[in-house]
Amino acid sequence: MGRSLVILLGALALGAAVFAGTYFASQRACEMCLATPADELGWLRAEFHLGDAEMARVRQLHEGYLPKCAAMCGQIAVKNRELDSALASGTNVTAEAQAKLAEIAALRAQCQAQMLQHFVEVSQAMPPGQGRRYLAEMIKLTLGSHGEIEQSMSDHAGHEHRH
Amino acid sequence: MDQEDAKLQELLRGSRATPPLPPRFQEYVWRRIGDAEAPARPAPWLDALVNWVLRPRLAFASVAVLMLVGILLGTRGGAQAARHDAQARYIASVAPGSLR
Numbered sequence: 001m002g003r004s005l006v007i008l009l010g011a012l013a014l015g016a017a018v019f020a021g022t023y024f025a026s027q028r029a030c031e032m033c034l035a036t037p038a039d040e041l042g043w044l045r046a047e048f049h050l051g052d053a054e055m056a057r058v059r060q061l062h063e064g065y066l067p068k069c070a071a072m073c074g075q076i077a078v079k080n081r082e083l084d085s086a087l088a089s090g091t092n093v094t095a096e097a098q099a100k101l102a103e104i105a106a107l108r109a110q111c112q113a114q115m116l117q118h119f120v121e122v123s124q125a126m127p128p129g130q131g132r133r134y135l136a137e138m139i140k141l142t143l144g145s146h147g148e149i150e151q152s153m154s155d156h157a158g159h160e161h162r163h
Numbered sequence: 164m165d166q167e168d169a170k171l172q173e174l175l176r177g178s179r180a181t182p183p184l185p186p187r188f189q190e191y192v193w194r195r196i197g198d199a200e201a202p203a204r205p206a207p208w209l210d211a212l213v214n215w216v217l218r219p220r221l222a223f224a225s226v227a228v229l230m231l232v233g234i235l236l237g238t239r240g241g242a243q244a245a246r247h248d249a250q251a252r253y254i255a256s257v258a259p260g261s262l263r
Binding site: 004008015018025026028029030031034041047062065069119 | 256
């Protein structure tokens with residue numbers, strides 16, 4: 001009983017080791033082959049099956065958008081620092097802190113509108129079906145998380161109130 | 164002297180209380196001894212299974228199947244991970260954390 005069991009367990013362990021070894025080796029090899037660290041637009045080409053002409057247009061839009069995005073993010077960062085210093089002075093939410101929060105919200109909304117406009121322009125540079133898919137995915141990946149958070153908070157609040 | 168020893172032994176035996184043995188005590192003891200001396204017999208189904216698993220043709224086929232499945236699943240997992248990384252890099256470039 002003991003010897004047979006040891007042999008059987010050894011065979012199972014060997015099989016598991018063979019499977020795990022080939023799984024991790026091929027996973028790593030595939031990741032290394034497909035990784036394109038230099039080009040952040042590589043994903044768009046592969047995912048939405050874009051040709052060279054479409055990629056050139058998308059790249060032009062992308063490169064035009066990045067400086068505008070960086071400028072807006074810089075403004076938000078400045079306002080965030082101002083808010084930090086307004087909050088650091090006391091334990092109350094002062095009028096100044098409230099004003100900073102409103103400014104940050106307005107800047108963020110402006111920045112998000114600009115981002116959405118960019119997504120729309122990029123989607124229009126793609127074949128129609130792929131463009132629609134791109135736009136839906138971008139909205140889900142960027143703004144969708146807000147909806148999920150708000151939904152979860154509203155569910156949680158409703159749950160609390162029912163008790 | 165011997166007579167005194169014999170008396171002493173008898174007195175000592177009489178002073179020790181010997182509890183009655185449980186019924187079929189001897190049979191039980193002999194069965195335990197027999198079980199302990201019998202060689203451990205392997206379960207026949209386990210031996211048959213081991214013999215079946217260790218046949219060279221089956222062993223090679225199993226290793227080949229495991230390697231093939233490992234390569235296929237690993238490649239798929241690697242492709243998904245690379246795709247996810249590339250997607251995350253693009254999203255990070257167009258929508259910094261402060262906008263999400």
